[in-house]
Amino acid sequence: MNAAEGSQVAGEFIRLVWLVPAFPLAAFLINGLFGKRWLGHATGWIASAAIGASALLSIGIFFDVLRSDGHGTTVTLYRWIGVGDFHVDIAALVDPLSSVMLLVVTIVSFLVHVYSIGYMSHDHGFYRFFAWLPLFVFAMLILVLADNYLLMFVGWEGVGLCSYLLIGFWFERPEPAYAAKKAFVMNRIGDWGFTIGMIVTFLVFGSLSFTEVFEHVDIAEQGVLSLICIAFFLGATGKSAQLPLYSWLPDAMEGPTPVSALIHAATMVTAGVYLVARSTPLFEAAGSVLQIVAVVGALTAIFAATIALVQTDIKRVMAYSTVSQLGYMFLALGVGAPIAAIFHLATHAFFKALLFLGSGSVIHAMGGEQDMRKMGGLRAKLPITYWTMLIAGAALAALPPLAGFWSKDEIVGAAFLNGYPLLWGVGVFTGGLTAFYVTRALWLTFHGEPRDHHLYDHAHESPRVMTVPLLVLAVGSVLAGFIGFPPEDGFIHRFLPPAIYVHGHEAHHPELAVIAGLAAASVFAGLVGIAIGLSMYARRRPDPNAVRRAAGPVHRILANKYYVDELLDRRFVDLSRAFAGAAWAFDAHIIDGIVNRIGWAFGLTGAGLRRLQTGIVGNYALSIMAGVLAILALYGGYAIGIIRR
């Protein structure tokens, strides 16, 4: 059964939408089953070809959706659960939102796969890597395509599993194994929220399908809706590394760099943003929950950006930057600009994946060294990496006309225009911090004198299989912003609305002067950040070491990431350990105790009863006789009438 139903006749490519996740799944099965013995390094090309096919199909689907009226087409594969009126289908909802996500996921995945062929070429787990990476893409596509919360949850858990597997890819070392465990556990806390949200949604609406739930939003009470939305948002904070569940993402950098680029920057961590954007009708109706989303997003943005200021590991700078940028996306969702959130999601996927892949290229060149203090002066040795990362860094710092400028500026502007001047201030200030830390990271890596000559002498530009994806992503980082041009009225603003419910906010078309003023403010903040960064690291005015000494306690707090991990350890991990210990004691003493006592009682009874087995045949005969007499007496009693029934 492959029925397509919708508001219009589905396009040719939309009918084939199930092939998009099928290709990665096939690649996973082929590489996973035959990779180790027969395929070897061919696995990389098999996986890349499969994802490439998905990407081409996604482009086709995108143009189909572009031609449609934008109200979405449901392509049902089969009925998964059907109980009375309630049913859950394996069905894909193809609408502007999911088609944009499809494009971003498949294109970035394809580039990362190709890049990984070079990056992982010396790794003995090559085939394993190229089995799990397509599996991740498969799960992510299920998440994006699902037309109901339950199927989305399947993808949601699938990407969590793949994230765990790939963070712990080098499980021989203890740190990746620990980081993988941490990511999994923290994600489980978020998943618990998702589950609660789903259960309450089912209880209230009797359905889990997006379209059915959103049609009947008004039957639910405000309080119940708020509960659903807070539960879903908890799920989103876990997956998208927001406060308070963010600390797994920086640790996830223990995984291979392409994994960090794909899963922990471009795709999986945006699943939370996608969930909230998808559920916009619920959040809009739930009222004040959106303010919580906005505040959490803004706080996460500035919180992570301050930590990124002092990190010395190049990947950790990027990781905190990712947390910070995800905070921007939630800020956008919270202030009623979900389109800006998805816009930033798309542009961020390009320039942040590029920054990670560029970092990977540097790490590859430096023989695995990730500490920026040992780099420096690599500009001459890694020209392609340098220039592409410079573009991505400028996009991250939101310099016009690069991609990050259009999307981030729109978020910050929306915060101001929709009546959150304080959050606007936070956003602009964080923009300055962002510009500073990206300047610092790029300068420490590529400029100045080489600080470790041994590593420097061995550095070399990466092979073409790695640099070509960098160049493609650089083009994306420059051009992706123009899908949102001109501001508030670009392509994406006309394309997405049928899929995303925007409550009246988009109605205002502010004066050009206001837009220009807001943009100027954020660009100014960015330029100030860059200027301070250059002044500190290029001219040593003020000298970074002097600044660090002067701001001793502040630096210590930032370098230790606000002691959040320690706090969590002390407050929650120890507490849950104590609880687990108590539960274990209960199990060992009470549960096992009851069972053991029962067994002991039977043993005691048996010990008493075994005395009856004397071994003397006469005794047995006597008891038989006594029994017969007793039965006879009873029978006789009935017969005579002494005993009545």
Next chain:
Amino acid sequence: MEGGVPLGAYIAVSAALFFIGCAGVLMRRNAVVILMCVELMLNAANLALVAFSRRYGSVDERGSVFVTFVFVVAAAEVAVGLAIVLSAYRTRPVVDVDEARAMRG
């Protein structure tokens, strides 16, 4: 059965035989004697069956048929019982059942 030995006499003899056998089973220690006493009890039952069969023969003759079955069972029981006694005697030369207490719990 007019004028013959009354039914009550047969039953009395049968009961006497049964309880003699029963007492023998319970009190004697020689395994062979116990088996003989069991035979006594079986035959007491047979006597009762035959007597009732004769008394109510006009209605039902099946009591005598039943007796033949009891004979067969008794013969089998003696065969098995003696075999057990014999093989027990081979391993431990006692026929006193009170001495055979290996099965004591």
